[in-house]
Amino acid sequence: MADHPNSVLLDLKDVSRSFAGIRALSLVSFSVERGTILSLIGPNGAGKSTLINVITGVYAPHSGVIDFEGENIAGRTADVVASKGIARTFQLEELFGSMTVLENAMTGCNGKSRSGMFSCGFALPAARREEERIRQEAIESLALVGLEERAFEPISRLPLGERKLVGIARALCTKPTLLMLDEPAGGLAAHEAERLVSLIHLLLEKGLTILLVEHNMPFVMSLSDKIVVLEAGVKIAEGIPEAVRNNPRVIKAYLGQEQ
Amino acid sequence: MRDKRHPSLSWALVVGVLALLPFVTPGTYVTGVMCFVALYATLACGMAVLLEQAGLFSLAHPTFFGLGAYVAGMLAANEILPPWAGIIVAAIVVALIAYLIGAPLLRLRGYYLACATFGLLFIVEIVLAQSGSITGGHDGLMGIPPLSVFGFTLGGDLDYYFISWGLCLGCVWFFSNLMKSRVGRAVKALHDSEVAASSVGINVPRCKLHVFVLTAIMASLAGSIFCFYLQFTTPSMFGFPLLTELFTMIVIGGPATLHGPVLGSVVLIWLREAIHVYLKDVLPKLTAEVDAVFFGILIVAILIFMPEGLAGSLDRLAHFVRRHLGRSS
Known part of the structure; x- marks a missing residue:
């Protein structure tokens, strides 16, 4: 259990994971406090996406504890982790390409809806009522990210920036407590990135906790409450943006590349 | 914009034509052939949902059709259960078998799943052919009584025509509801991206298994009706030739x-x-060879000229006509 169960939402203790003998994550520990935004940064191959995949259950950690709301979720499957209240977006979008924008968002409601195969197939009243509720929730999520106008368009017709927002809307439909954004600003134009920043502020105001993986440094520095820096699977620094920016190890490992 | 179409209109048209068809065609020839059309259509429809919507390359469909026919047929021929109860028991047995083999096999992907289910197809055909004392072996299962429900015996082609098309249209209606619902979205989602599907709380293995078992049950129902209509089945009816068809x-x-x-x-x-x-x-002496060559050429021609099949081309034609009419009025 965390020391302050009301303030710490996610607590990682000594999380490790290897792939074919290569340590992708080595004894990583940090915690995310409720209602805050924590950014995970590090050079390419540092293990940021692996860490997201380990937290969300795509991969099981080989050792360590992942405490979410007081429960160890390490090793649980992805759908179970999602049902606990952790949602995510993907670096490579991973949207449902055969569906419209609205259907993508509606699929996000799947874990929180119950109609079975037979009530759906026979279109029973209960299933139809639930379908209507799902549709409303999906439209609300799309409105939140500003995409309700594009609801009936196929995914393939949207530009990159809007596709990233569909991913966020889909994640919001799962009614998460913790939202993990994997490089949401990657490839975005300046005005799209600004739109994303105001969306993230809006989500924080709504009480969400956010874990952000991002390469865009100004973006990270302006948004984050806390930053964790990974290098080759090891945590090399943790702290407020100012402290991390001036940490010589971080400058050498990561920021140094850009200066 | 939302596409406003009227599916109820096309449903009414199809049901109307099918309801009138037996009464405007001479004799029972057309009605009899249309029974087979409906039962194979039910099978093909379920298989297409698995292949195209769920992305599960399963070839076990003829097997479930055959098991549905044999289980219901054997129960009725040996007077263990009345035919209608045999249909239900067969569906339950097939569902259990589909569940038990689906649980391990659906962990395989793509060609591996195809290979494993293809193996199943041959195994079941051989087992049915070799268990002569209970299945009738190669010669087939005989003595299957006609279908009877609460004292009414369904004898004629017309009765089976309505039952078969009832099942077929029922399955199409069921699937069309299902694919528009949360279950259908889950099925399409796991085809598009398994990792994203599980990230929104979809239990991917369970969802695959459920849709697999569902289509197996529908295949079994079609198979049971098939055996009561023919009052005779042989193992070779449910083998590789049916799969290619x-x-x-x-x-x-x-x-x-x-x-x-x-x-x-x-x-x-x-x-x-x-x-x-x-x-x-x-x-x-050559009809079988000629029809194999003919359908081979037809498949190639369809793949080249209308890769979305007749339905895709018809939909496009309907869309074109609608737009054209809309403009002139």
């Missing part, structure tokens, strides 16, 4: 829709009837 129906009709496989079944079975009728006198 189902593929042909799906490709001709268009796999991406639910009405496509039904259309494919109508076209394949009636074209074959036509070939047999016209070639019977000209090339009496």
Whole structure:
């Protein structure tokens, strides 16, 4: 259990994971406090996406504890982790390409809806009522990210920036407590990135906790409450943006590349 | 903009034509052939949902059709259960079998799943053929009584025509509801991206298993009705030739829709009837070879000229006509 169960939402203790003998994550520990935004940064191959995949259950950690709301979720499957209240977006979008924008968002409601195969197939009243509720929730999520106008368009017709927002809307439909954004600003134009920043502020105001993986440094520095820096699977620094920016190890490992 | 179409209108049209068909055609020939069309269409429809919507390359469909026929047929022929109860028991048995083999097999992907289910197809055919004392072996299962429900015996082609088309249209209706619902979205989602599907709380293995078992149950129902209609089954009816026929129906009709496989079944079975009728006198010994060559050429032509099948081309035509009419009025 965390020391302050009301303030710490996610607590990682000594999380490790290897792939074919290569340590992708080595004894990583940090915690995310409720209602805050924590950014995970590090050079390419540092293990940021692996860490997201380990937290969300795509991969099981080989050792360590992942405490979410007081429960160890390490090793649980992805759908179970999602049902606990952790949602995510993907670096490579991973949207449902055969569906419209609205259907993508509606699929996000799947874990929180119950109609079975037979009530759906026979279109029973209960299933139809639930379908209507799902549709409303999906439209609300799309409105939140500003995409309700594009609801009936196929995914393939949207530009990159809007596709990233569909991913966020889909994640919001799962009614998460913790939202993990994997490089949401990657490839975005300046005005799209600004739109994303105001969306993230809006989500924080709504009480969400956010874990952000991002390469865009100004973006990270302006948004984050806390930053964790990974290098080759090891945590090399943790702290407020100012402290991390001036940490010589971080400058050498990561920021140094850009200066 | 939302696409406002009227599916109820096309449903009414299809049901109307099918309801009148037996009464405007002479004799029972058309009605009898249309029974097979409906039962194969039911099979093809379920298989297309698995292949195209769920992305599960399973070839076990003829097997579930055959097991549905044999279980119901054996229970009725040996007077263990009345035929209607046999249909239900067969569906339950097939569902259990599909569940037990689906749980391990659906962990395989793509070609591996195809290979494993293809193996199952041959194993079941061989087991049915070799268990002569209970299944009748190669010679087939005989003595299956006609279907009877609460004292009414369904004897004629007309009765089976309505039952078969009732099942077929019922399955199409069920699937069309299902694919528009949360379950259908989950099925399409796991086809598009398994990792994203599980990230929104979809239990991917369970979802695959459920849709697999569902289509197996529908195949079993079609198989049971098939055996009571023919009152006779042999293992070879449910083997590799049926699988290729189902593929042909799906490709001709268009796999991406639910009405496509039904259309494919109508076209394949009636074209074959036509070939047999016209070639019977000209090339009496070659009809089987001729129809294999003919359907081979037809599949290639469809794949080249209408890759979305007849249903895809018809939909595009309807869209064009609607737009054209809309503009002139």
